[in-house]
Amino acid sequence: MSNRSKTIVDIAEELKLSVSTVSRALNDHPNISVKTKDRVKKMARKLGYRPNALAAGLRSNKSRTIGLVVPKISMFFPATISTIIQNKLHEVGYNLIICQSNDSYEQEVALVNALYSARVEGLAVSTTLYTTDFSHFDIFKQQNIPLVFFDRVPKDYNVKVIRGNDYMGGFEATEHLIDKGCKDIVFIGGPLTCSLYTERLSGYKAALQKHKIAFKKSRVFFHELTRENALQTCEKVFGQEPHPDGVFATNDTTAITILQYCREAGIKVPEQVKIVGYSNDPRTEIITPSITSVDQYPSTMAERIVAALMELIQAKHPAAYRHSQEIIPIQLVERDSSSSEQKKTRSTKK
Amino acid sequence: MSNRSKTIVDIAEELKLSVSTVSRALNDHPNISVKTKDRVKKMARKLGYRPNALAAGLRSNKSRTIGLVVPKISMFFPATISTIIQNKLHEVGYNLIICQSNDSYEQEVALVNALYSARVEGLAVSTTLYTTDFSHFDIFKQQNIPLVFFDRVPKDYNVKVIRGNDYMGGFEATEHLIDKGCKDIVFIGGPLTCSLYTERLSGYKAALQKHKIAFKKSRVFFHELTRENALQTCEKVFGQEPHPDGVFATNDTTAITILQYCREAGIKVPEQVKIVGYSNDPRTEIITPSITSVDQYPSTMAERIVAALMELIQAKHPAAYRHSQEIIPIQLVERDSSSSEQKKTRSTKK
DNA sequence: GTAAACTTTGCAAACGTTTGCATAAAAATT
DNA sequence: AATTTTTATGCAAACGTTTGCAAAGTTTAC
Secondary structure, eight states: OOOSOOOHHHHHHHHTOOHHHHHHHHTTOTTSOHHHHHHHHHHHHHHTOOOOHHHHHHHHSOOOEEEEEESOTTSHHHHHHHHHHHHHHHHTTOEEEEEEOTTOHHHHHHHHHHHHHTTOSEEEEOOOTTOOOOGGGHHHHHTTOOEEEESSOOSSOOSEEEEEOHHHHHHHHHHHHHHTTOSSEEEEEOOTTSHHHHHHHHHHHHHHHHTTOOOOGGGEEESOOOHHHHHHHHHHHHSSSSOOSEEEESSHHHHHHHHHHHHHHTOOTTTTOEEEOSBOOHHHHHSSSOOBEEEOOHHHHHHHHHHHHHHHHHOSSGGGGGGOEEEEOOEEEOOGGGOOSOOOOOOOOO | OOOSOOOHHHHHHHHTOOHHHHHHHHTTOTTSOHHHHHHHHHHHHHHTOOOOHHHHHHHHSOOOEEEEEESOTTSHHHHHHHHHHHHHHHHTTOEEEEEEOTTOHHHHHHHHHHHHHTTOSEEEEOOOTTOOOOGGGHHHHHTTOOEEEESSOOSSOOSEEEEEOHHHHHHHHHHHHHHTTOSSEEEEEOOTTSHHHHHHHHHHHHHHHHTTOOOOGGGEEESOOOHHHHHHHHHHHHSSSSOOSEEEESSHHHHHHHHHHHHHHTOOTTTTOEEEOSSOOHHHHHSSSOOBEEEOOHHHHHHHHHHHHHHHHHOSSGGGGGGOEEEEOOEEEOOGGGOOSOOOOOOOOO
């Protein structure tokens, strides 16, 4: 019993055709007659033929595969982006290899190398918090393989970038708090090695300045935006008077943690302190009081990423496209955590 | 300027060695002297050599890649599973291709074929809600490629299965409601084509029976467990008297929706109706009142999946392992939505 | 000093495709 | 009827590795 899996050679022999004809027939090459195509396809089905993508990729240098590297696929924003990218790519016949760096630089390097080794035709990346050396991507630039950075993007690396308007996000979030009456606003950001947080910080500063509020170094904090770190910062911030009257947390996990801390500590939100988060994680809508957050339109971003990759893959003179920046607008979603109205019966969103 | 990327042939020429020696040197084959290995590796670095996984995979029939198919990577449970699988596989030098079927049977078939075409060395699958024909997996069985189903698993397809104890989950959730005083418990499940829901339903029925509560057909509902469908069911259930005093929702999105509906409609949870969800989605802990849910230990499951794949890959006589079932225990996590105590000051979990 | 054993390297085929070029056959043009 | 054009097919090399086998070189054993 021949357990060996069938190849186009088997089809060719069975039909007394050459392998080249079979190959072309299966790929719907225009030079092959309809009759032959039918015969070949029928025989392929009969023999249970399965194409070997490795062989095809090796020979043609086209793997029909895209690589995606994100910090963590279980976080809301990257998860949403990944979902949509995958679906869009599937529509155009590309496979996606999703990888997560776990915010480890070493893992990112390893993954990028592995993806190159797999000869992906394009790469989309949101870097770790600590990636400042981008030389592991050089090979992609050298070989002219489409390379798109999104969300967390390099600061000084000439490449295609698609990112949210983090400056505006920071600005609007802060100004919103000011509009609602805050005068003493804490900023909690991730490490400044990461593009996102420098931008959001700039926006924060600009809003303060516009409204003639002094920037105080003691009111800004930087650390990985985990629950544990957020709690520590809460201890510092609320451990001594005067309490701030507003907190701008640059991710939603942090915003949620602060809200819970305040609830526990008997600090009323939004009456005593108002909170704004970032990313519009579904949890912000569910918690009580619901949390104002900055929506980054992940689906728009994902669509743009796929579009950019496809453009670059099809481009004849690719170099031209490579160094542009696309900025996706953001939108502040106002909820109860920053409300200035009298508290009224809470209403769930329809 | 030679832009062509370097191969082991280039290294061999440079060093006046044969390609076979170079290949073996790079793979740390024991027959190669340490001295040669060093020379080869140094030269590889110098030339900027990058291995071609397609070529290696083609020749050796070992792609060092695993495929994963889940319904949707942005949902809590599959996202968590994917994250851990990816990390575990990375540790042992395997790549992972994550795919989502979007609960479409056609897409599942297409993805499975693509993964076979990519010659993955193993496949882990959680099926769509509607997969009842599993013939697209036959090729993996025929070719003896490790195949592991998890969570949503086939009912009549002889294969390795790792799943949560959904029967017990259904039983404990229901019994818990009964213990808390419920006598009229609504069950909301997904389509019965999916293994999960038949099991959970059996558990529900068993708990009713044990406590001598009659099973009423009018109190069970089946539909895709989306927010929209949950709202419709709410209309039916709460649109007429008598209201049930308990609801067992077999996923957390549904549980959350019901809670919000009740809040809106002025039905007090848990006083008038108690709610239990399924999966222990982080949102259940955050919402007020927090929702009792069944934890499925996704990390344990993910670890078992990877372990099973690795065992199967290394197995000499693979057939033996193939048809076993592993059942991961579940745990009911009690929260406020099913509490029978007097309402007291709400306390956030530490 | 010769045989046996071991270590290290090389030869060449193989993996399953794709593709440039040549060619045969058929159709269209003169 | 001869020539050109078009259509359909085949030949053979190539993609970059891995690997069974042979062989050369070195060490060990008697």
